[in-house]
Amino acid sequence: MKPARIQHGIYKNLPNDSIYNSQASCIIFALGIAFKLSALPGVIAQNYHSSTLWAYLMMSAVELVICALVFTFVRTRSDGLLRATNNKAYKLFCGICALWLIAKGTFYFSYCAAYLATEQFGGVEPALFYLLLLAPIIYLGVKGSRAISRTAEIFVPVFFVIIVLNLIFLDTDLDIGRNLPVFAIEPKDFFAGLPRYGLWLGDVIPFAFLRIKNKRMPYASGGIAITFLLVNIIIFLGVATYGEALITVTDLLIRIAGFNQLSLDIGRMEWTNLFAVIALSIISLSFLFYGCTAATERAVGFSLPAKIIFPIVVICCVLFAQSSQEIAQFAVNVTGYVLSGIAVVLPLLFLAVGVYARRKYGGIFGCLDSEYTPHPPLRPEAPDSLADNVLAGMKEEAEQTQTVMQNGSLKPQEGEQ
Numbered sequence: 527m528k529p530a531r532i533q534h535g536i537y538k539n540l541p542n543d544s545i546y547n548s549q550a551s552c553i554i555f556a557l558g559i560a561f562k563l564s565a566l567p568g569v570i571a572q573n574y575h576s577s578t579l580w581a582y583l584m585m586s587a588v589e590l591v592i593c594a595l596v597f598t599f600v601r602t603r604s605d606g607l608l609r610a611t612n613n614k615a616y617k618l619f620c621g622i623c624a625l626w627l628i629a630k631g632t633f634y635f636s637y638c639a640a641y642l643a644t645e646q647f648g649g650v651e652p653a654l655f656y657l658l659l660l661a662p663i664i665y666l667g668v669k670g671s672r673a674i675s676r677t678a679e680i681f682v683p684v685f686f687v688i689i690v691l692n693l694i695f696l697d698t699d700l701d702i703g704r705n706l707p708v709f710a711i712e713p714k715d716f717f718a719g720l721p722r723y724g725l726w727l728g729d730v731i732p733f734a735f736l737r738i739k740n741k742r743m744p745y746a747s748g749g750i751a752i753t754f755l756l757v758n759i760i761i762f763l764g765v766a767t768y769g770e771a772l773i774t775v776t777d778l779l780i781r782i783a784g785f786n787q788l789s790l791d792i793g794r795m796e797w798t799n800l801f802a803v804i805a806l807s808i809i810s811l812s813f814l815f816y817g818c819t820a821a822t823e824r825a826v827g828f829s830l831p832a833k834i835i836f837p838i839v840v841i842c843c844v845l846f847a848q849s850s851q852e853i854a855q856f857a858v859n860v861t862g863y864v865l866s867g868i869a870v871v872l873p874l875l876f877l878a879v880g881v882y883a884r885r886k887y888g889g890i891f892g893c894l895d896s897e898y899t900p901h902p903p904l905r906p907e908a909p910d911s912l913a914d915n916v917l918a919g920m921k922e923e924a925e926q927t928q929t930v931m932q933n934g935s936l937k938p939q940e941g942e943q
Contacts (some may be wrong), residue, residue, distance in 0.1 A: 530864050534547055538714075539827060543670070543671050543735055543736045543737055543820065544671075544672075544736070544737040544738075544739060544740060545671055545672065545675040545737075545739070546675070546738070546739050546741055546742050546745075547738050547741055547743075547744070547745040547746040548679065548738075548741055548743075548745040548747065549675035549676070549678060549679050549740070550675070550733065550738050550746045550749065550901070551605065551676070551734070551745040551746050551748060551749025551750075551752075552678035552679050552682035552683070552749070552924055553674065553678045553682075553733075553751055553809065553810075553813055554730065554749045554750055555677060555678075555682050555686060555747070555749055555753045555806075555811045556678055556682055556806040556809040556813070557729040557730065557753075557755035557810045557813065558729075558756075559561065559685075559689070559753070559756070559757070559779065559803075559806050559809075560635060560638075560803065560806035560807040560809070560810040561729060561804070561810060562582075562726055562757050563637060563757060563760055563777075563778055563779040564600075564637060564641065564777050564807070565637045565776060565777065566639060566640045566723070566726055567764055567772060567775060567778040568772060568773055568774065568775050568778070569723070569858060570582070570723065571765075571770075571772040571773045572773050573719055574703060574710060574711065574712070574716070575711070575770060576704055576706060576707060576710040576765065576769075577707075577710040577711065577716060577759065578705075578761065578765050578772065579761050579762050579765055580581065580704045580708050580709075580716075581716070581720060581723075582757070582758055582761045583758060584717075584720055585723065585726065586722070586729065586754045586757070586758060586839055588727060588870070589671055589727055589728075589729075589754070590731075590750070590754065591870075592727065592728050592730065592731070592869060592870065592873055593750055594873060594874075595873035595876075595877055596730050596731055596733050596734050596873050597730075597733065597738075597746065597749060598877060599734050599873065599876050599877050599880055600733055600734060600736065600737075600738055601738075602881075602884065603711055603891075604876070604877070604878055604879075604880025604881075604883065604884065605734060605736070605737075605824075605880075606736055606737070607884060607887060607890065607891050608824075608879060608880060608883050609824060610890060611883055611887050611890060614882055615879050616824065616876075616879050616883075617824060617825050617826075617877075618825070619872065619875045619876060619879070620821040620824040620825040621821070621822075621825035621826070622868070622872070623731065623817075623821040623872055624818050624821035624822045624825060624832055624864070626869075626872070627731075627732070627814050627815075627817050627818040627821065627836075628818055628832075628835065628836055628839055628862075629865065630728075630729075631811060631814045631815060631818065631836060631840060632723060632839055632840050632843050632853070633725050633856075634725075634807075634810070634811060635656075635659075635663075635811060635840050635844065636843065636844055638659070638781060638807045639655065639656050639659055639808060640809070640853075641776050641777055642655070642659070642804070642939050643655045643656070644715070647693060649809070652744070653845055653928075656844045656845065657841075659707045659804070659808070660837060660840060660841065662808050662812070662816065663808055663811045663812045663815060664812075664813075664814075664837050665882060666808070666809070666812035666816075667811075667813075667814075667815030667816045667819065667836075668813045668815075668819075668823070668833060670816060671816055673812075674809060674812050674813050674816055677809055678809050681805050681806075681809070682806070682809075685801075685802040685805065686741040688798050688799065688802055689756070689799065689802060690756075692782070692786060692798065692799060693760070693781045693782075694785045695786050696782070696785055696786065696787075697764065697785055697786060697787040698767050698785035699767065700742070700763065700766040700767060701766055701768070702766050704765050704766050705762060705765050705767040721862065721863045721867070722858050722859070722862040722863060722866075722867040723858060724862045724863060724864070724865035724866020724867065724868075724869055725857045725858070725861075725862055725865050725866075726784060726874065727865070727866055727869040727870070728865075728868070728869030728870070728873075729810070731869070731872060731873060732813055732814065732816060732817025732818075732820065732821075733822035734873070734876055735817060735824070736822065747757070750869040760778065760779065760782065763782060764778045764782055766772075767782065767785065767844070773888070778804060779799050779802070780796050780800050780803060780915075782799075782916070783796050783798055783799040785795050798907075800890070802874065811928050815832075815836055818823070818832045818836050819832040819833055819836075826936070830840075848941040860868060886907065915922055
């Protein structure tokens with residue numbers, strides 16, 4: 527029986543973790559804008575000064591390599607094969623990935639909540655604000671990838687237009703020379719210090735647990751290119767605008783919207799990007815939460831532990847720690863090097879076990895998706911019941927007793943006219 531279609535053309539009997547590449551590009555944009563343009567510019571500027579843009583370019587290059595590894599793993603459908611063959615190494619790596627995503631989610635939430643609670647909504651009780659911010663993140667994460675992808679598909683194009691318009695109408699004194707020299711610190715210190723910011727690497731790793739259905743346009747690769755280009759353009763403009771004062775900027779995306787030609791006519795414009803930051807942060811954090819639950823399901827067989835542990839860890843850290851700023855700063859010390867190493871090594875491990883499994887279980891891989899293809903009708907040659915008002919079931923029964931005529935109608939029984 528052919529399965530019924532639902533919205534977006536995804537079949538009901540397909541795996542739940544299926545999204546379109548256009549939806550994937552929206553999530554990629556949310557991850558890049560929400561995390562890499564929130565607290566990170568000011569944090570990097572504290573050590574890199576005029577080299578902030580060049581540090582971003584180096585981190586973007588590493589992130590592009592991670593994206594290539596992750597989406598190669600996705601395109602080869604290795605996740606389904608590794609789950610079908612019950613690969614123990616893959617289970618171990620997924621367990622590590624789940625713990626790593628819990629740490630990332632906690633640190634990211636601390637950065638986001640600390641800034642919004644202190645800088646933007648100072649009159650609100652921080653504990654209440656944290657719980658209110660966490661509620662939609664948990665809801666979307668529990669609902670799964672389809673809810674997150676459709677939410678991103680609705681909001682991201684709107685916020686993309688808003689951010690681009692803010693850049694088009696930017697009106698400020700720019701000094702491009704503030705992005706020079708390239709090495710404001712010693713080259714060895716420049717490269718040795720980059721792994722400290724490993725928290726901001728590997729945000730796309732949860733895509734490894736998704737099945738991406740491709741449309742005609744290369745949305746995923748286009749989304750990656752546009753996101754990283756836009757992020758580095760904003761950093762370039764931010765350094766050219768603030769210079770050494772970038773250290774004091776808590777959220778560059780919001781602050782740069784204040785330098786807008788339209789401000790003279792319709793007032794301050796920071797609120798436009800403020801809404802974008804809040805919505806994109808919720809989408810991004812819920813995506814990390816989903817990745818944690820998906821990794822846990824592959825590691826132990828069910829996702830309930832992650833659905834319980836992830837919010838509990840986040841709530842305990844932000845409510846019982848002395849300050850969210852201390853949690854956030856903890857992520858850029860030795861912890862940053864650990865997070866950076868995991869972000870680079872995990873995709874390599876995933877891809878390695880995937881290649882091994884494809885070589886060892888080529889026959890299983892060949893028929894891996896057969897259970898998701900619609901089965902052909904049992905009797906495609908059966909006559910149409912609508913033409914003669916005879917039920918198909920009656921025709922099948924009549925055919926078995928050899929009482930069906932050549933024209934497809936039933937042979938009259940004795941006593942019938």
